[in-house]
Amino acid sequence: MSEKQLEWGQTPFDQCSREELIQHCARLYAATSALNSVALQHKDGSTYWKKGSGGDALERARQAMESARNGHSDESIYRSYLLYAGDLLFKDAAGLEIRSGWVLCPECGQMTSSLSGETNSGKTCSDVLPGPCSGVMRELSWDDLKP
Secondary structure, three states: OOOOOOOOOOOOOOOOOHHHHHHHHHHHHHHHHHHHHHHHHHOOOOHHHHOOHHHHHHHHHHHHHHHHHOOOOHHHHHHHHHHHHHHHHOOOEOOEOOOOOOEEOOOOOOEEOOOOOOOOOOOEHHHHOOOOOOOEOEEOOHHHHOO
8 A cells, every 4th residue: 555645834733623633633642652761761861861862852742732721631531531531542562562451331330450461351340340231242332432
């Protein structure tokens, strides 16, 4: 398949729907936040981090994330959306499990995740969570994350 070409002034986002743009923004915010955290852990006093491309990258990430937060805290954004949306925004990579395995019971509305890599999808709610609910757990969908 040949690579698509953009005309001068075009972006890959020009033809996206509002929903697609929100997904792209969320994916880029989550990835930038993760990369920023990793970079900060490796930052030292070298010129690379003070005046070089490392420092430049950290400052760009800081400015982009600050603007994207639109007055909300990083923690609030994570807890209200990105914690759960990550399973829909990203796919596991070879050798890496980056998804949390969030599932939802459509009957009682409870959610849980599986950090072990095994899915609780298809299991009875009461087998996974406390309570007598007989609903069947299913993976999250975009509709579940709508306000």
